[in-house]
Amino acid sequence: MTIDPFAALVGQPQAIELLTQAVRQNRVAPAYLFVGPDGVGRSLAARCFVELLFSSELGVTAALQNRLRQGNHPALLWVQPTYQYQGQRLTAAEAAEKGLKRKAPPVIRLEQIREITEFLSRPPLEAPRNVVVLEEAQTMAEAAANALLKTLEEPGQATLILIAPTPESVLPTLVSRCQRIPFYRLDAQSLAVVLTQTSHQEILQNQAVLSIAAGSAGSAIASYEQLQTIPPELLEDLKKAPASYRKALELAKKIDKDLDTEAQLWLVDYLQQFYWQRWHQPSIINHLEKSRQYLLAYAQPRLVWECLLLSICQK
Structure with missing residues (x-):
């Protein structure tokens, strides 16, 4: 029994149409750039497209879907940004499993681009072409991007898919060699469908989280x-x-003690949405925005929260 590879992708009809027609008309590009906000289905679309490419003659089967989801297909290389840790490269998920806290975000490294080149030097196995997917392509340093450029110029029997938030976040010479596939924020109905399908329907009851997400199912789940x-x-x-200055100072102390900087920054976003829905006072939102800027500038967190909560206490 064949399966519609794009059945799980919700709210992106233009992307589905462009990718489906490319296969039907046998006009698959050597490289694609999937651009749009995080959490709206870009990575899922890449996986669906790979399923379609690998099964263009026989149709998508459950067995093929399972192999691709487990990442064990010999013609597919999926590349994610990594940290360097004790001689190993770790993805963000692997670093989280080890409990590692890193100040700088993960990046796609020159060594990973070299591995792509080596992978594409071999003929495809069990598929009509090799496929490479690069998540967060905007994290490539210039040396890595230039190395990838050489591969894009002569990809051989392969298709590369770069995933990034905007075309401007990627080296222009790379963008010029890719066919652009746009992805958009989900409308309320599509967002509800995705959250229900992924067993996160309880998020639909939290308006502050939905406001933070701004049409991104991935952001909604992460925020929740x-x-x-x-x-x-x-x-x-x-x-x-806070009912008193003392209570405001106690809350600031507890926030500083219990939450790391990343959680504090998220809390600022949450309180902006929550306070606006409750009080509709622009001055409080402005205080919160200044607090975010101070936290990002590495100001002493406890002092930042003391100033914020004291200002709210006086309202």
């Missing part, structure tokens, strides 16, 4: 998971203005 890490008592105290 972050919400679960905030101590419930702390969150309840923050949902109302």
Whole structure:
């Protein structure tokens, strides 16, 4: 029984049409650039497209889908940004599993581009072409991007898919060699469908999280998971203005003690949405935005939260 490879991709009809027609008309480009916000289906679309490419004659089967999802197909190389740690390259997920905290974000490294070149030097196995997918292509340093450029000029019997937020975030010479496939933020109905399909329908009851997500199912899920890490008592105290200066200072101390910087930055976003829905006071939102800027500038977090909560306490 054949399967529609794009059945799980919701809210991106233009991308589906462009990719499906490319295969039907036998006009598959050597390279594609999937551009759009995080969490709207770009990586899922890449996987669906690979399924279609690998099964253009026989049709998509459950067995093929399982192999691709497990990452064990010999004609597919999936590349993610990595950290360098004790001589090993670790993806963000692998670093999280080891409990590693890194200040700088992961990047696609020159060594990974060299591995792509080596992979593409071999003829495809069990598929009509080799396929390479590069997630977060904007994280490539200039040396890595220039090395990839040589591969794009002569990809051989292969298709490369670069995934990035905008064309401007990728080296222009790379963009010029790719066919652009646009992805868009999901409307409310599509977002509800995705969250329900992925068993996250409880998020639909949290308007602040949905506002943070701004049409990105991935961002909604990540925000909701972050919400679960905030101590419930702390969150309840923050949902109302501190009753006194003393209470404001106690809350600031607890935030500084219990939450790391990343969680504090997320909390600023959450409170912006929550406070606006509750009070509709631009001055409070401005105070929160200044607090975000101070945290990003490595100001002392406890002092940042003391100033913020004292200002709210006076309202």
